Amino acid sequence: MRAVRRGLPVFLVLLAAYAATLGLDAEPGSRYSEVEAHRLLVAESIVGDGDLDLRDEFSARAWKDWYEGDLEPRAQLTNGKLHEPDGLGVPVLVTPAYALGGPIAVELFLAALLAAAFAMSAALARRLVPDPWASGAALVVGLSPPALAASTTIAASTAGALLLTAAIALALRIRDDPRLMRAFACALVVVLLPWLAIGLALPAIVVALATARWLSQRNRGLAGFTALEVVVMGAVFYVAVHDRLYGGPTPDFARAGGTSAATDIHAADDLLERLPRLVGILLDESVGLLRWAPFAALALFAAWLLRRSLRERVAIAVPERVDAEVTAGLLLAVSAVGLGVAALAPREVAGPWLVMHHAPAVLPPIAALCAWGAHHAGRAAGALAALTLAGSVWLLVAARVDGDAALAPPTGALPWGGVENVLPAFGEPVGAGALGACAAVVI
16 A cells, blocks of 8 residues: 555656647547557447457448548458457457547546556666655656657557556565465466567566566475466467467468568568667667657666676675666566567558657666666756656647647757757668567557
8 A cells, every 4th residue: 555655646647747648639630540540440349249340340430430531451351250450458458448438538548557557667666766766767757758649549558568567566576475366466467468469478478487487486386386377378368369360379360461470570681680670769869769768768877787786796795785686687678678579570650659659568667777777877867857858848839839730759859959969860771660660569
């Protein structure tokens, strides 16, 4: 209960900020992107006739009340039925909200999930540093332009942020005090993440491996066996359901043409061509995370602090340092894997926000790392926070003042006094179009 009380102010502030983005267009002239419209159409099908088959919805143009454009099926028929290749997770998750209040209720629901994820990240950060750094870092990253833009986006990564952060929190609690129910709960969260998006499976596996290691070290065989059984049964059920609905182990197999983005790496050259995105996803001057959330650079500083702490064996002199090193190590591993999966994904995603598509799932762990960095960065942390929040105000003001604007990166120079110009340009191969490809698996 104490953790809930301490996290409540962070949750309320972020939820209020996210509510300020309601009513803004996702793209110029369109309240929702095409991808969001398809997800809402699945929710409409579940509410309207209780199934996932969209043939009736496409025939009746069921999207006309909240999407002005035309939608075309993106999947081929499977067993005579039309199922969207985005999968079950997001539509099923948002269906109760859609039934109560339509798309606006869905946006508010997802905003609440993301706000809760950042409130939980503040609790994770308190394992590294005390307040005000813990709560402050969660607020700054939660109020950053990528988080604001993603807060009401109908995407798997927005919903997955809370589940992934909860999995990390449960894993660390298991390390502190291994119990059967905690192991079961952690395994259940890990199993649920791929249902939102297959790209979230790899960060979830990192958490699962860490949990298994800690249970093994503490000789908790029953808890470990129970968790393993949940994960295995969940994986089997996942494959069985998706094979039935989509003709393959993942929803992407239903896509027109029968190809899957998850298996679209045919040769080493395909992978090598995408490797520059691993840098561009952070540093590209147009779409990189650090352009829109410079405060996130403190996560890189935290990685350096962890390396120095391990190299100098600080934990030998200060035993309690072990907990901070373990927490930071898990946060760093999950964040790196999540960004790596997003960067190497092949398919192009429309829209100008690269980081909006994939970052929400890993922004809360990054926020916790930033708290550790901010604690040691002094005035530099305050400067980075000011730059980030200035960009957030600029984003919202530009979107509200310009009637034709959308919740997208405003054009022109950032209000940073030219500081953003030090970021490199990676060119067309990792530009907004090509780098947008990294989002497909995660969203």
